[in-house]
Amino acid sequence: GDSVRLTLVSEIMGRYSNIIFVDGEGKIIDALKRVDAEMSSERLVLPGMAYQLPPPQNKLCLLETEPSRVIGALKSLPKNVELSKGLLSVLQGVSPVVCRELQHRAGHGADLSAKEMTGEQEERLLFFLKRLKETVGNVQGRPFLVVGPDQKPRDFSFFRMEQYGSSAVVREAGSFSGLLDSFYGERDRIDRMRVKEQDLLRVLTTVSGRLSRKINAQRGELAQCADRDALRVAGDLINANLYRLERGMTSAQLENFYDESLPAVRIRLDPLLTPSQNAQKYYKEYRKARTAEEKLTGQIEQARQELAYLDTVLEELSRA
Secondary structure (H helix, E strand, C coil): CCCCCCEEEEECCHHHCEEEEECCCCEEEEECCCECCCCCCCCCECCCCECCCCCCCCCECHHHCCHHHHHHHHHCCCCCCEHHHHHHHHECCCCHHHHHHHHHHHCCCCCCECCCCCHHHHHHHHHHHHHHHHHHHCCCCCCEEEECCCCCEEEEECCCCCCCHHHCEEEECCCHHHHHHHHHHHHHHHHHHHHHHHHHHHHHHHHHHHHHHHHHHHHHHHHHHHHHHHHHHHHHHHHHCHHHCCCCCCEEEEECCCCCCCCEEEEECCCCCCHHHHHHHHHHHHHHHHHHHHHHHHHHHHHHHHHHHHHHHHHHHHHC
16 A cells, blocks of 8 residues: 555644644644634634644743843843743743742742842853753753652653752652653553542542431430330329329329329320220330430431541541
């Protein structure tokens, strides 16, 4: 068959980054992110269309310009900004971490503004811009990875970074491929772990809420058992006054001999039952309430312990 030249274009532009597959005639086969007219009126990225380079940003290319021009561009900015942001706005092809490192080294770690540097700070910035130009131009970069105290990768670059100080460790990798594998592989592992943590947190929060509602409901049931002794007293009073009661009565006023003042209490009766059966009914309800209280007390304590454990796990997960 005929040989065909295909091109895979990688555009590294922050949130506008893309990977585009182009055929031998310069037409787009497909792209990782398709861009239609609703997304951009300046540059369409769709299958079948001719590939166009991203619009120029009118920034200085350090490899093609003298570092002194960078100082002039910084002073010409319409407003004064932090030096790292100023460098990012005037230099082409440099990342935020590189701009922060240039500011860190030029100012010995101090905050600097793009338009208000001292002569010494400008000289230091020029020196490090020249070193950066030489490193990139001579392909002398080395792979460095920044790792935080929690062993999570924070950043990477082609030169040793000093901006993180003692808050992170800078390690040199064996190769740039190994550097990227380590950085993105660990980031991916952490992201997947975070998703699992969120799923677990969601489940634990649901279970915790369910337990809280269960405890509140059981406490309400337990409160209803608090008057169980009144049921036993009613049974005793009925038994003590059987001779005064008869089937068909709906209530009776009986003296409460458990109280020294012997107050009269009104006790409801089931007219379909005999006085003795009414007394047994009250005793049965008393035993039922006492048993329920014992069970509910144990269940509430068990649920309370489970809830305390879940709260501990949730707190530990939130700190992870």
